[in-house]
Amino acid sequence: MSANIYRLVYYSRNLTADDANRFALEVDDILATSRVNNERDGITGALIFNAGCFAQVLEGPLDVVEIAFERIQQDDRHSEVSLLAMEPIAERSFPNWAMGFVGLSDANAARFANVATASDFDPSRLSGDRLHSVLRELAVEEENTVV
Ligand SMILES: Cc1cc2nc3c(=O)[nH]c(=O)nc-3n(C[C@H](O)[C@H](O)[C@H](O)COP(=O)(O)O)c2cc1C
Numbered sequence: 001m002s003a004n005i006y007r008l009v010y011y012s013r014n015l016t017a018d019d020a021n022r023f024a025l026e027v028d029d030i031l032a033t034s035r036v037n038n039e040r041d042g043i044t045g046a047l048i049f050n051a052g053c054f055a056q057v058l059e060g061p062l063d064v065v066e067i068a069f070e071r072i073q074q075d076d077r078h079s080e081v082s083l084l085a086m087e088p089i090a091e092r093s094f095p096n097w098a099m100g101f102v103g104l105s106d107a108n109a110a111r112f113a114n115v116a117t118a119s120d121f122d123p124s125r126l127s128g129d130r131l132h133s134v135l136r137e138l139a140v141e142e143e144n145t146v147v
Contacts (some may be wrong), residue, residue: 005092006062008069009085009132011055011123012078026077027101034099043068044092046100046135054078055123057135059092085128093136102138 016026027049038044043060056072058065073081094100123131 004062005059005089006065007085007087007089007093007132008058008065008083009056009128010069010072010081010083011053011126011131012081014049014052014054014078016077017052030077031099031101037068038098041068044094044097044099046094046097046102046139048102048135048138053123055126055131055135057094057132059089059094082124084123084126084131093132094139097139100139102135 014023016023031047034047038058038060041060041064043058043064045056045058045060047054047056049055058068060068126134
Protein backbone atom coordinates (compact mmCIF):
# COMPACT_ATOMS: atom_id res chain seq x y z
CA MET A 1 0.00 0.00 0.00
CA SER A 2 1.40 3.39 -0.89
CA ALA A 3 1.79 6.11 1.75
CA ASN A 4 -0.68 8.98 1.68
CA ILE A 5 0.70 11.73 -0.50
CA TYR A 6 0.27 15.40 0.40
CA ARG A 7 0.72 18.56 -1.62
CA LEU A 8 2.13 21.71 -0.03
CA VAL A 9 2.08 25.04 -1.88
CA TYR A 10 3.76 28.22 -0.59
CA TYR A 11 5.21 31.48 -1.80
CA SER A 12 7.88 33.68 -0.28
CA ARG A 13 9.88 36.84 -0.78
CA ASN A 14 13.14 36.33 -2.68
CA LEU A 15 16.00 37.98 -0.73
CA THR A 16 18.78 37.14 -3.23
CA ALA A 17 17.59 39.28 -6.10
CA ASP A 18 19.54 42.48 -5.44
CA ASP A 19 22.58 41.03 -7.20
CA ALA A 20 21.95 39.12 -10.46
CA ASN A 21 25.07 36.95 -10.12
CA ARG A 22 24.24 36.00 -6.57
CA PHE A 23 20.65 35.26 -7.57
CA ALA A 24 21.77 32.82 -10.31
CA LEU A 25 24.26 31.08 -8.01
CA GLU A 26 21.77 30.77 -5.16
CA VAL A 27 19.10 29.32 -7.43
CA ASP A 28 21.58 26.77 -8.79
CA ASP A 29 22.51 25.86 -5.23
CA ILE A 30 18.89 25.58 -4.08
CA LEU A 31 18.01 23.33 -7.01
CA ALA A 32 21.07 21.09 -6.58
CA THR A 33 20.40 20.61 -2.85
CA SER A 34 16.68 20.13 -3.44
CA ARG A 35 17.18 17.46 -6.05
CA VAL A 36 19.50 15.40 -3.84
CA ASN A 37 17.38 15.74 -0.69
CA ASN A 38 14.02 15.33 -2.40
CA GLU A 39 15.08 12.23 -4.29
CA ARG A 40 16.26 10.75 -1.00
CA ASP A 41 12.98 11.68 0.73
CA GLY A 42 10.52 10.74 -2.02
CA ILE A 43 9.49 14.36 -2.60
CA THR A 44 8.60 15.73 -6.03
CA GLY A 45 7.59 19.23 -7.03
CA ALA A 46 8.38 22.44 -8.81
CA LEU A 47 9.85 25.84 -8.04
CA ILE A 48 9.18 29.11 -9.83
CA PHE A 49 10.63 32.50 -9.12
CA ASN A 50 11.22 35.98 -10.38
CA ALA A 51 13.16 38.83 -8.88
CA GLY A 52 10.57 39.33 -6.18
CA CYS A 53 9.20 35.95 -5.16
CA PHE A 54 9.59 32.22 -4.97
CA ALA A 55 6.64 29.86 -5.25
CA GLN A 56 6.98 26.13 -4.76
CA VAL A 57 4.93 22.94 -4.79
CA LEU A 58 6.16 19.98 -2.69
CA GLU A 59 4.51 16.57 -2.97
CA GLY A 60 5.26 13.49 -0.88
CA PRO A 61 4.52 11.63 2.35
CA LEU A 62 3.29 14.03 5.05
CA ASP A 63 6.17 13.58 7.49
CA VAL A 64 8.96 14.23 4.98
CA VAL A 65 7.13 17.16 3.37
CA GLU A 66 6.73 18.76 6.81
CA ILE A 67 10.40 18.25 7.63
CA ALA A 68 11.51 19.71 4.28
CA PHE A 69 9.20 22.69 4.76
CA GLU A 70 10.69 23.31 8.21
CA ARG A 71 14.16 23.48 6.65
CA ILE A 72 12.94 25.68 3.82
CA GLN A 73 11.27 28.13 6.23
CA GLN A 74 14.58 28.55 8.12
CA ASP A 75 16.43 29.48 4.93
CA ASP A 76 17.57 33.12 4.95
CA ARG A 77 17.58 33.34 1.16
CA HIS A 78 13.89 34.14 1.42
CA SER A 79 11.42 35.53 3.95
CA GLU A 80 7.70 35.89 4.60
CA VAL A 81 7.06 32.26 3.71
CA SER A 82 3.28 31.95 3.27
CA LEU A 83 1.56 28.60 3.17
CA LEU A 84 -1.20 28.49 0.54
CA ALA A 85 -2.22 24.83 0.62
CA MET A 86 -1.47 21.57 2.41
CA GLU A 87 -3.79 18.73 1.42
CA PRO A 88 -3.87 15.02 0.61
CA ILE A 89 -3.84 14.24 -3.11
CA ALA A 90 -4.77 11.18 -5.17
CA GLU A 91 -1.66 11.34 -7.31
CA ARG A 92 1.44 13.45 -7.84
CA SER A 93 1.42 16.23 -10.41
CA PHE A 94 5.20 16.22 -10.86
CA PRO A 95 6.07 12.49 -10.70
CA ASN A 96 9.29 12.90 -12.69
CA TRP A 97 10.65 16.02 -11.01
CA ALA A 98 12.64 15.79 -7.77
CA MET A 99 12.47 19.58 -8.05
CA GLY A 100 11.56 21.03 -11.40
CA PHE A 101 12.18 24.65 -11.96
CA VAL A 102 10.44 27.13 -14.18
CA GLY A 103 12.01 30.56 -14.52
CA LEU A 104 9.74 33.30 -15.68
CA SER A 105 10.87 33.52 -19.31
CA ASP A 106 9.02 35.93 -21.56
CA ALA A 107 7.10 33.01 -23.02
CA ASN A 108 6.08 31.75 -19.60
CA ALA A 109 5.31 35.22 -18.42
CA ALA A 110 2.73 35.56 -21.15
CA ARG A 111 0.78 32.79 -19.46
CA PHE A 112 0.46 34.93 -16.37
CA ALA A 113 -0.92 37.80 -18.37
CA ASN A 114 -4.30 37.59 -16.70
CA VAL A 115 -2.87 37.52 -13.19
CA ALA A 116 0.43 39.38 -13.31
CA THR A 117 3.05 40.80 -15.62
CA ALA A 118 6.53 39.26 -15.89
CA SER A 119 8.13 41.82 -13.65
CA ASP A 120 5.23 41.87 -11.27
CA PHE A 121 4.50 38.16 -10.74
CA ASP A 122 2.66 38.19 -7.46
CA PRO A 123 1.79 34.74 -6.15
CA SER A 124 0.07 36.22 -3.14
CA ARG A 125 -2.78 37.04 -5.50
CA LEU A 126 -3.11 33.39 -6.54
CA SER A 127 -4.82 30.62 -4.58
CA GLY A 128 -2.88 27.44 -3.80
CA ASP A 129 -4.93 25.58 -6.40
CA ARG A 130 -4.31 28.17 -9.08
CA LEU A 131 -0.59 28.35 -8.32
CA HIS A 132 -0.36 24.57 -8.48
CA SER A 133 -2.17 24.53 -11.84
CA VAL A 134 0.08 27.22 -13.28
CA LEU A 135 3.22 25.36 -12.22
CA ARG A 136 1.80 22.11 -13.58
CA GLU A 137 1.07 23.67 -16.97
CA LEU A 138 4.53 25.16 -17.18
CA ALA A 139 6.15 21.88 -16.10
CA VAL A 140 4.32 19.89 -18.76
CA GLU A 141 5.42 22.41 -21.35
CA GLU A 142 9.03 22.26 -20.22
CA GLU A 143 8.97 18.47 -20.28
CA ASN A 144 7.64 18.55 -23.83
CA THR A 145 10.35 20.92 -25.01
CA VAL A 146 13.24 18.90 -23.52
CA VAL A 147 14.86 16.86 -26.31
C1 LIG B 1 12.99 28.87 -2.31
C2 LIG B 1 13.70 27.70 -1.71
C3 LIG B 1 13.27 26.40 -2.01
C4 LIG B 1 13.90 25.29 -1.46
N1 LIG B 1 13.44 24.03 -1.76
C5 LIG B 1 14.00 22.95 -1.17
C6 LIG B 1 13.51 21.64 -1.42
O1 LIG B 1 12.57 21.42 -2.19
N2 LIG B 1 14.12 20.60 -0.78
C7 LIG B 1 15.18 20.79 0.07
O2 LIG B 1 15.69 19.81 0.61
N3 LIG B 1 15.68 22.02 0.31
C8 LIG B 1 15.12 23.10 -0.29
N4 LIG B 1 15.63 24.36 -0.06
C9 LIG B 1 16.87 24.47 0.72
C10 LIG B 1 16.63 24.38 2.19
O3 LIG B 1 16.21 25.63 2.67
C11 LIG B 1 17.93 23.98 2.94
O4 LIG B 1 18.96 24.86 2.60
C12 LIG B 1 18.36 22.57 2.56
O5 LIG B 1 17.27 21.69 2.61
C13 LIG B 1 19.45 22.10 3.50
O6 LIG B 1 19.86 20.84 3.06
P1 LIG B 1 21.15 20.13 3.70
O7 LIG B 1 20.84 19.97 5.16
O8 LIG B 1 21.22 18.80 2.96
O9 LIG B 1 22.33 21.01 3.41
C14 LIG B 1 15.00 25.48 -0.58
C15 LIG B 1 15.41 26.79 -0.28
C16 LIG B 1 14.79 27.87 -0.83
C17 LIG B 1 15.25 29.27 -0.49
